[in-house]
Amino acid sequence: NKRVNHKRVYRLMKQLKLKAIIRRKTKRYKPFTPEVTAQNILNRSFNxxxxxxxxLTDVTEFKLKNGNKVYLSAIYDLGSKTILSYELSSSNNNQLVFNTLDKAVKKVKNTKGIIFHSDRGFQYTSRSFKAKLKEHKMIQSMSRVGCCIDNGPMESVWGMMKSEIYKGNKNFSFINYELALIELAKYIHFYNTNRITLKMAKSIA
Incomplete structure (x- = not known):
């Protein structure tokens, strides 16, 4: 093996327009034991x-300039292709998803038989959340462990939202919580009313 000065390596890489790809550090989540689980009733039946x-439902996070995070919980209706309800909070907890569900239920006269699909996050595997779904006569469905594609359309909503809000800026962050609330509300309104989807494009054509 030949020893080479790191500055020479850097210079040669620059000439050849090569860049090192650094693998992001994997987030470590605290393990927890689910109180309840459900089968994947939805079974990727997205049509x-x-x-x-x-x-479909999930929680995602956004950064603030001060280093804190805000958490966005939303419920996406597969039929109408719209975000039915959402809730923003500085804490990722049970109340966040409870409030999101309450908002959605108020918009629908009859929730009996609705398939409610989520991942196996601690909020959705609690007995309290299971009881709320049972109260509204909804059918609980959960993604399999490690299969985010089981909740594919919801993941696509998050990906699209962040792509259009971040506009390619990987270091994007909201100035503060209040501005995050305003901007996310504006985007969700745009997504539900003005954004041209593939389905809309076909109808126009």
Whole structure:
């Protein structure tokens, strides 16, 4: 093996326009034991045309300039292809998803038989959340362990949202919580009312 000065390596890489790809450090989550779980009733059956038949949900996070985070919980209706309800909080807890569900339920007269699909996050595997779904006669469905594609459309919503808000800036962060609330509300309104989807494009054509 030949020893080479790191400055020479850097110079040669610069000439050849090569860049090192540094693998991001994997986040470490605290393990927890689910109180309840459910089968994957949805089973990737994403082709739905009637609204309020299948609801998907998840929580995602956004950074603030001060280093803190805000958490966005949303419920996505597969039939209407819209974000039915959402809730923003500085804490990722049970109340965040409870409030999101309460908002969605208020918009629908009859929730009986709606498939409610989520991942196996601690909020969705609590007995309290299970009881809320049972109260509204909804059918609980959960992604399999490590299979985020089981909740694919919801993941796509998050990806699209961050892509369009961040506009390629990987270090993007909101100035403060209040501005995050305003900007996310504006984007969700845009997503539900003005954004041209593939389905809309076909109808226009």
């Amino acid at each position: 739905e045309t009637k609204k309020n038949k299948k609801w």
